Amino acid sequence: MIQDNYQTIRQKISQYAADCNRDPDTIQLVAVSKKKESPLIQQVFDCGQRIFGENYLQEAAQKIPDLPPSAKWHFIGHLQSNKAKQAVSLFDVIETVDSLKLAKLIDKHANTLGKSTAILLQINIGREQQKAGVLPEEAESLLKQITSETKLQVLGLMVIPPFSDKPEVTRPFFRETRKLAEEFARKQLFTNNENVVLSMVMSADFHVAIEEGATHIRIGTALFGARDY
Numbered sequence: 001m002i003q004d005n006y007q008t009i010r011q012k013i014s015q016y017a018a019d020c021n022r023d024p025d026t027i028q029l030v031a032v033s034k035k036k037e038s039p040l041i042q043q044v045f046d047c048g049q050r051i052f053g054e055n056y057l058q059e060a061a062q063k064i065p066d067l068p069p070s071a072k073w074h075f076i077g078h079l080q081s082n083k084a085k086q087a088v089s090l091f092d093v094i095e096t097v098d099s100l101k102l103a104k105l106i107d108k109h110a111n112t113l114g115k116s117t118a119i120l121l122q123i124n125i126g127r128e129q130q131k132a133g134v135l136p137e138e139a140e141s142l143l144k145q146i147t148s149e150t151k152l153q154v155l156g157l158m159v160i161p162p163f164s165d166k167p168e169v170t171r172p173f174f175r176e177t178r179k180l181a182e183e184f185a186r187k188q189l190f191t192n193n194e195n196v197v198l199s200m201v202m203s204a205d206f207h208v209a210i211e212e213g214a215t216h217i218r219i220g221t222a223l224f225g226a227r228d229y
């Protein structure tokens with residue numbers, strides 16, 4: 001049952017947080033609902049979950065109106081510039097911003113729609129050629145440009161680490177992400193430098209992400225079950 005999955009994940013978050021002396025309330029679950037239908041998402045909402053992550057705009061546009069307005073939506077897929085307007089109208093947080101061009105488009109549409117859109121900077125922390133995200137060494141200058149040239153709320157960083165089912169292989173990527181975030185916060189580059197968002201995880205187990213400072217844990221399969229493509 002999906003309710004059992006939800007409770008298990010909640011308990012793990014509390015346990016992992018306690019294991020490293022973190023307040024579990026500083027860790028948000030992002031329920032990744034891509035490829036899952038509205039009634040199932042509603043069941044998770046009814047368990048108390050409020051933040052949902054979606055990867056595909058067309059799909060999200062169909063499902064978001066089905067859920068209560070108190071649900072918050074994070075866009076975690078690849079965003080094409082010509083879809084920026086739709087993304088702004090649908091989502092509360094766009095986690096995958098990796099260029100000034102995209103940030104400016106999001107800002108423009110947010111202003112037109114009268115929305116205060118929040119974004120995360122996606123970092124290509126594994127420097128993988130096939131992956132989106134700004135390279136770690138280019139992140140600071142991009143962040144400076146975005147904060148000076150847009151009115152977007154830049155909440156923090158998002159990463160998809162190189163795939164591995166071994167948590168210890170993934171740990172250094174999370175650690176490097178946190179170090180970057182700490183450095184940027186010291187330089188006052190985020191909108192709220194006391195409360196920087198770190199959106200992490202993609203399969204394996206998520207205790208390392210919590211140990212390394214994740215504030216947002218993106219989980220799909222362990223909650224909703226495997227996806228059919």
Ligand SMILES: *Cc1c(COP(=O)(O)O)cnc(C)c1O
Pocket residue numbers: 032034055076077160201202203204218219220221222
């Ligand atoms: C699909 C997806 C997830 C969820 O992955 P699971 O392995 O199903 O938990 C997390 N983050 C991103 C960016 C995704 O695209």
